[in-house]
Amino acid sequence: MSKIRVYQLAKKMEISSKELIDKLLELGIDVHNHMSSIEDGDALIVEEYLAEDKVQDEEVVEEIDKNDKSKESLVDTFNALEDQEDVVSERKANKKNRKKKKNAGNKRSKFKGENELVESTNSEEIMIGDTILVSDFASKLNKSPAEIIMKLMNLGVMATLNQDIDFAVAKTLAEDYGVEINQEVRIDAAERFDLDFEDDPKDLLPRAPIVTVMGHVDHGKTSLLDAIRDTAVTTGEAGGITQHIGASEAIINDQKIVFLDTPGHEAFTSLRARGTKVTDIAILVVAADDGVMPQTIEAIDHAKAAGVPIIIAINKIDKPNANQDRVKQELSEKGVLIEEWGGDVISVPVSAKNREGIEQLLEMVLLVSEMLELKANPNRKAVGTIIEAKTDVGKGTVATVLVEKGTLNIGDPVVVGSTYGRVRAMYNFKGKKIKLAGPATAVEVTGLNDIPQAGDRFYVANDDKQARLIAEKRQIELREENLNETKHISLEDLFDKIKEGELKELNIIIKADVHGSIEALKGSLLKLSNEEVKVNIIHANIGTITESDILLASASNAIILGFNVRPSSAVQRKAEKEKVNYKTYQIIYEAIKDVQEALTGMLDPVFREVVLGKIQVRETFKVPNIGVICGGYVLEGKVVRNANVRIVRDGIIIHDGKISSLRRFKDDVKEVATGYECGIGIEKYNDIKINDEIEAYIIEEIPRK
Numbered sequence: 001m002s003k004i005r006v007y008q009l010a011k012k013m014e015i016s017s018k019e020l021i022d023k024l025l026e027l028g029i030d031v032h033n034h035m036s037s038i039e040d041g042d043a044l045i046v047e048e049y050l051a052e053d054k055v056q057d058e059e060v061v062e063e064i065d066k067n068d069k070s071k072e073s074l075v076d077t078f079n080a081l082e083d084q085e086d087v088v089s090e091r092k093a094n095k096k097n098r099k100k101k102k103n104a105g106n107k108r109s110k111f112k113g114e115n116e117l118v119e120s121t122n123s124e125e126i127m128i129g130d131t132i133l134v135s136d137f138a139s140k141l142n143k144s145p146a147e148i149i150m151k152l153m154n155l156g157v158m159a160t161l162n163q164d165i166d167f168a169v170a171k172t173l174a175e176d177y178g179v180e181i182n183q184e185v186r187i188d189a190a191e192r193f194d195l196d197f198e199d200d201p202k203d204l205l206p207r208a209p210i211v212t213v214m215g216h217v218d219h220g221k222t223s224l225l226d227a228i229r230d231t232a233v234t235t236g237e238a239g240g241i242t243q244h245i246g247a248s249e250a251i252i253n254d255q256k257i258v259f260l261d262t263p264g265h266e267a268f269t270s271l272r273a274r275g276t277k278v279t280d281i282a283i284l285v286v287a288a289d290d291g292v293m294p295q296t297i298e299a300i301d302h303a304k305a306a307g308v309p310i311i312i313a314i315n316k317i318d319k320p321n322a323n324q325d326r327v328k329q330e331l332s333e334k335g336v337l338i339e340e341w342g343g344d345v346i347s348v349p350v351s352a353k354n355r356e357g358i359e360q361l362l363e364m365v366l367l368v369s370e371m372l373e374l375k376a377n378p379n380r381k382a383v384g385t386i387i388e389a390k391t392d393v394g395k396g397t398v399a400t401v402l403v404e405k406g407t408l409n410i411g412d413p414v415v416v417g418s419t420y421g422r423v424r425a426m427y428n429f430k431g432k433k434i435k436l437a438g439p440a441t442a443v444e445v446t447g448l449n450d451i452p453q454a455g456d457r458f459y460v461a462n463d464d465k466q467a468r469l470i471a472e473k474r475q476i477e478l479r480e481e482n483l484n485e486t487k488h489i490s491l492e493d494l495f496d497k498i499k500e501g502e503l504k505e506l507n508i509i510i511k512a513d514v515h516g517s518i519e520a521l522k523g524s525l526l527k528l529s530n531e532e533v534k535v536n537i538i539h540a541n542i543g544t545i546t547e548s549d550i551l552l553a554s555a556s557n558a559i560i561l562g563f564n565v566r567p568s569s570a571v572q573r574k575a576e577k578e579k580v581n582y583k584t585y586q587i588i589y590e591a592i593k594d595v596q597e598a599l600t601g602m603l604d605p606v607f608r609e610v611v612l613g614k615i616q617v618r619e620t621f622k623v624p625n626i627g628v629i630c631g632g633y634v635l636e637g638k639v640v641r642n643a644n645v646r647i648v649r650d651g652i653i654i655h656d657g658k659i660s661s662l663r664r665f666k667d668d669v670k671e672v673a674t675g676y677e678c679g680i681g682i683e684k685y686n687d688i689k690i691n692d693e694i695e696a697y698i699i700e701e702i703p704r705k
């Protein structure tokens with residue numbers, strides 16, 4: 001007996017796959033999703049069943065119609081009276097809602113509720129943040145600063161007028177005065193002013209999906225986006241040239257799909273690292289002549305970590321050496337099982353060059369989108385995310401906003417991060433002026449007082465004054481946040497976080513020089529999961545630690561373990577900026593031991609590694625009886641005579657040892673600083689090559705507390 005897929009049958013019956021699945025389950029026919037197959041016999045049963053339903057529905061509608069007609073005149077008579085009552089009850093309902101919202105707010109933020117209380121009833125209670133200036137604290141307590149400073153001294157805290165004291169110290173001191181202080185819980189200014197709130201499910205309407213195209217370099221991401229534009233954007237519209245605003249829209253079967261214009265998982269994850277997830281579906285481009293490559297794997301893991309469904313576009317099928325089966329095989333090895341292989345990931349063969357398969361691909365996007373049941377409320381003040389922003393000579397500050405919910409109108413007062421303004425003009429992706437933009441629409445907006453950052457949240461405020469106020473408040477908060485920015489997880493603080501119940505899953509990224517090490521590490525680390533914390537390997541790949549790994553770690557609060565690899569200086573700086581923790585090892589057992597000890601609170605490092613500097617190898621010389629000496633240039637930091645060194649080639653550690661000689665010209669020297677050249681010999685190592693990087697480091701003992 002032949003079979004049919006759920007989505008195919010749904011299409012044939014002109015209902016949504018979701019509706020069909022519900023009916024199938026009602027009939028006891030077991031299906032998992034739109035890709036599940038059902039027997040033709042079962043298909044027939046459900047078709048008949050639905051036909052019956054339809055007849056019944058029509059009968060009911062007729063019945064209701066009849067009743068309605070007879071009621072109509074009666075309703076008319078009552079309408080005048082009812083109107084009056086409506087207003088009263090609506091007011092009552094609004095009041096109730098406001099109250100409800102206020103209560104919800106109290107639950108969300110202790111600070112808000114109590115602060116209101118402070119101002120109205122209880123003057124003996126004070127709210128402060130993590131720290132407070134001595135002078136501010138004195139004035140809050142209504143005491144002279146000198147008195148406070150004296151009291152602090154008695155507590156053993158030496159602080160001047162303009163120094164901060166901790167919340168704990170402030171609390172102890174305040175207790176002396178019989179004053180209770182409480183800690184402010186910081187919440188986003190926009191949230192505090194209720195510019196964003198959760199919608200009532202009954203207000204939600206279907207919205208278009210937002211799609212990002214990902215894939216390995218040169219597999220055809222840009223070409224595919226171009227092909228989509230050609231196929232589904234400009235069709236039937238004269239002069240429909242797309243503008244670059246960071247996103248574009250495609251129409252297929254009268255339905256809209258929004259494409260983010262910057263392809264690649266880095267762009268996707270950098271938005272996520274900033275706390276926003278805008279993509280609903282990822283199209284993963286894999287070139288049929290090249291197969292699954294390192295960045296294909298990265299893209300898969302980045303999409304998976306974000307919980308975003310993937311559609312595979314097997315591209316370049318026009319090429320004579322295209323091999324679709326190989327792509328499918330390699331994907332399955334990476335845990336991506338496409339439908340033909342018994343999985344539920346859709347794959348579509350395409351040629352961006354010949355514009356082949358593009359419509360099918362877009363139809364599949366709609367199908368997946370239908371399953372996701374994407375919804376938004378268009379009837380509220382708009383909330384969105386900045387996709388990109390710049391200054392334009394003619395227009396001033398222009399920012400592309402992806403409206404996520406609500407409708408954005410010309411003239412709306414807006415607040416975006418610490419910038420604000422009023423929507424002066426809006427342009428769609430074709431450069432056409434528009435007056436309003438509903439959910440899942442990308443629009444270029446002018447009228448902001450400064451350039452916001454990609455990933456900033458965009459809110460419509462009640463009025464200009466409020467927009468400015470919130471933006472200014474955000475500015476102060478951002479400054480404070482920069483001062484005590486939260487770090488991502490590290491092995492050292494892991495146990496405390498687990499104990500406090502803050503961490504239930506430990507996300508790990510593994511980068512190593514060879515496949516075998518990855519498998520060994522992965523296997524052992526996964527076994528470390530216990531009742532309290534689950535270990536997840538969210539990404540594991542061959543090669544050095546890259547910026548995209550740092551972004552993924554930042555977006556997913558993961559730690560990075562490197563085996564025999566060293567990140568470049570740029571990547572190290574990125575890690576520092578994103579406050580991401582990475583550790584590199586050269587013995588697998590040590591990596592596993594560290595994670596195990598960290599999970600059980602036994603990690604107590606006695607030694608730490610301190611990187612002194614980096615030297616670029618610019619020349620090599622063979623010296624008889626001594627071996628190979630290299631001529632190097634100190635790129636950063638310094639190198640000292642007794643340092644340990646590791647030789648790094650393309651991010652992979654190829655040797656770890658000690659310096660045997662360090663010279664400037666003919667003289668032996670103790671150290672060489674940044675910007676100087678030197679001659680270096682490495683103990684028992686001669687395989688050094690031009691462009692290798694030498695990282696000098698020492699092992700330092702950590703003093704016991």
Ligand SMILES: Nc1nc2c(ncn2[C@@H]2O[C@H](COP(=O)(O)OP(=O)(O)OP(=O)(O)O)[C@@H](O)[C@H]2O)c(=O)[nH]1
Pocket residue numbers: 215216217218219220221222223224263315316317318319350351352353354
């Ligand atoms: N034959 C053939 N060539 C293609 C196809 N799609 C893309 N190419 C070619 O592949 C090369 C790379 O395409 P791009 O679209 O630039 O690839 P990309 O993934 O955006 O590349 P990066 O942005 O550099 O990561 C170009 O030379 C394209 O012309 C296709 O379907 N068939």
